[in-house]
Amino acid sequence: MTVLKALRERLPHEDFLYLGDTARLPYGTKSPRSIARYALQCTQELVERGVKMLVVACNTASSVALPPLNEAYPDLPVVGVVRPGARAGCLATKTRRIAVLATESTVRGGAYQDAIHELCPQMQVTSLACPLFVALAEEGWTDGPIVEGVAARYLDPLYAKPPEDRPDVIVLGCTHFPVLAPAIAHVAGHGVVVIDSAATTAQEVSECLVDDGLNHPRTGSGSVRFLATDDPQRFARVAATFLGDHLTPGDVTIIDL
Incomplete structure (x- = not known):
């Protein structure tokens, strides 16, 4: 949903169809085989509904x-x-040291390390699994002493190092984490850049739409429709935290994959 929010802000004239696989989340603890199967099933549903581009708005599924x-x-x-x-x-770091905060599955698969080293082989990358961040984000606990305490516990292995060995960039490698970005940045301290993968993805989608001639010609506002695989009440509640919009269960269409 953080990716959807960034997309709507950058591309307000486009129509969006959002599918939340709420019956099978979190993906971050699933096996690669299951994640790939779920992603193919979700994509088939979206293709049948006529999407022109697919945004895999999940780091675990993307990896x-x-x-x-x-x-x-x-x-x-x-x-x-x-x-x-x-x-x-890679563009933001001055010290060539980057930390990636992600789910267990994303860290285990090494997707960010591979992507960063493909772009910039000389980078030093440290990846940390932060599964409690997902639960905090979905509960709407985005700031305060509990959130900062959890962040401090996760970041302690990084910032217990001598200053010259600490990363100066943190990449939020899970699309739940941007709602916690202010708390994470506060714990990380001055001089550490926190990268929101939702905003960077929205930029890439915008560029791809233009390059492929797929951008919508309208100048007015587009629409957004919501699909989920379970529990429209929880979906609507969580959406309020991530999107800043008020949704009701009636705004969500339940589908069976």
Whole structure:
């Protein structure tokens, strides 16, 4: 939803169809095989509904599912969130030391390390799994002593190092984490740049739409429709935290994959 929010801000004239696989989340603790299968099933539903571009708005799914998605849908432009975040991190660092905060699955798969080293082989990358951040974000706990305490515990291995060995860039490698960005930045301290992969993904989507001639010609506001696989009440509540909009369960269409 942080990616959807960034997309709507950058591309207000486009129509969006958002599918939240609420019956099977979190993806971050699932096996790569299951994640790829879920992503293919979700994409089939969206393709049948006529999407012109697919944004895989999940770091875990982006780290695993892009190759099978590109193979299954060769004519569909697909944008993930890993490469834009990696590129932004490489551009922002002055010390060539980058930290990636992500889910267990994303860290285990090494997607950010691979993407960063492909772009900038000399970078030093430290990846940390921060699973409690997902729960905090979905509960709407985005600031305060509990959030900063959890952030401090996760970041302690990084900032217990001598100053010259600490990363000067943190890439938020999970699309839940941007709502916690102010708390994470406060704990990290002055001089540390926090990269929001949602904003960098929205920039890449905008560029791809223009390059492929797919951008909508209208000047007015586009629409957004919401699909979910379970529990419209929870979906609507969580959406309020991430989107800043008020949704009701009636705004959500439940589908069966």
